[in-house]
Amino acid sequence: MTHRSLCSLSLRQRGEGWGEGPLVRGRLSRFWRPLTLALSRHAGRGDLLCAVVALSGLLTFPASAAPFDYGLHAQKIADGVHVFEGRTEHFTRDNGGDIVNTGYIETAAGALVIDTGPSRRYGEQMRAAIESATGKPVAQVLITHAHPDHFLGNQAYAADAITALPVTRQTIQALGEDLAANLYRMVGGWMEGTEARVPARDAQPGALVIGGRSLKLLALRGHTDADLAVYDEKTRTLFAGDLVFFQRAPTTPNADLGAWLEALDQLDRLDFAVLVPGHGPVVKDHAAIVQTRAYLKWLRASLQDATRRGLDLNEAMAQVKVPPEFAKLAVFRDEFQRSVVHLYPAMELETLRRAK
Numbered sequence: 422m423t424h425r426s427l428c429s430l431s432l433r434q435r436g437e438g439w440g441e442g443p444l445v446r447g448r449l450s451r452f453w454r455p456l457t458l459a460l461s462r463h464a465g466r467g468d469l470l471c472a473v474v475a476l477s478g479l480l481t482f483p484a485s486a487a488p489f490d491y492g493l494h495a496q497k498i499a500d501g502v503h504v505f506e507g508r509t510e511h512f513t514r515d516n517g518g519d520i521v522n523t524g525y526i527e528t529a530a531g532a533l534v535i536d537t538g539p540s541r542r543y544g545e546q547m548r549a550a551i552e553s554a555t556g557k558p559v560a561q562v563l564i565t566h567a568h569p570d571h572f573l574g575n576q577a578y579a580a581d582a583i584t585a586l587p588v589t590r591q592t593i594q595a596l597g598e599d600l601a602a603n604l605y606r607m608v609g610g611w612m613e614g615t616e617a618r619v620p621a622r623d624a625q626p627g628a629l630v631i632g633g634r635s636l637k638l639l640a641l642r643g644h645t646d647a648d649l650a651v652y653d654e655k656t657r658t659l660f661a662g663d664l665v666f667f668q669r670a671p672t673t674p675n676a677d678l679g680a681w682l683e684a685l686d687q688l689d690r691l692d693f694a695v696l697v698p699g700h701g702p703v704v705k706d707h708a709a710i711v712q713t714r715a716y717l718k719w720l721r722a723s724l725q726d727a728t729r730r731g732l733d734l735n736e737a738m739a740q741v742k743v744p745p746e747f748a749k750l751a752v753f754r755d756e757f758q759r760s761v762v763h764l765y766p767a768m769e770l771e772t773l774r775r776a777k
């Protein structure tokens with residue numbers, strides 16, 4: 422074995438031995454590639470280079486690769502309104518579950534936080550970023566619905582600082598730990614120390630004034646059994662939660678498509694200037710509602726048609742024709758297949774019931 426390969430091996434082992442998951446390994450490989458090239462140009466001085474490389478790794482690696490750092494950076498979308506925009510991806514060990522939009526609204530009493538993200542670490546890093554930016558402790562937290570990427574950061578706050586619709590609170594109480602365990606399976610160490618903290622307060626639909634800022638809470642359903650939307654009167658910003666997706670295929674594990682479409686109609690009637698979808702880019706028009714509605718209508722109609730043609734679940738998955746505007750949505754194929762699994766059995770039963 423040459424000096425170079427020995428050196429490579431020792432560094433590679435050290436990087437993985439720190440056990441900080443794929444993010445760190447990804448950063449190590451980005452760090453490591455130029456050094457490997459440098460080594461190849463100076464193979465005759467292996468000992469010296471090996472020592473330099475090892476020293477560089479010791480000096481720079483821990484500082485540049487803080488383990489499980491989400492690198493959260495809020496984007497200002499309106500006066501006093503900020504969003505942490507997640508990636509339009511599935512949960513992975515690379516993204517740590519940062520696939521969701523969270524945000525906050527500044528008030529004189531401190532920030533009103535909307536959703537806390539997928540893990541304790543995310544919630545704590547988000548809170549630190551907000552309090553650093555605003556110079557005040559967070560005033561209150563609203564949770565839009567009981568999906569794990571939206572509420573598993575709750576541990577960053579006391580339970581009585583967190584408000585959600587009653588059904589959302591009940592669902593987190595009943596299923597929160599299972600949802601956390603499942604997410605742990607998908608994103609790994611990012612979830613360390615994460616437990617489901619149940620919001621202690623019930624959200625009341627209607628007006629909410631915090632620190633002089635007037636908001637409106639809308640209690641809807643359809644994406645789940647309870648979906649909270651938040652409207653900021655001053656900037657006409659609408660946080661739609663997962664009732665609205667944009668440029669990313671909607672998820673449907675707990676969906677009631679009819680109720681969801683009715684909720685979209687309600688949101689569409691609001692006089693908003695900016696809309697924050699649960700996943701996907703922020704928009705300044707109704708395009709995200711139009712897209713989500715069109716997708717759900719297509720999904721419902723094509724699956725109903727497949728049941729009437731007598732197709733089984735696998736045949737439906739394979740034979741439904743997908744319009745190009747939906748095929749190009751982020752994570753479309755996986756979400757479509759999951760939706761067929763979620764929705765098709767009940768639709769088959771409904772078609773059989775009507776035929777009798």
Ligand SMILES: [Zn+2]
Pocket residue numbers: 566568644663672699
């Ligand atoms: Zn959701």
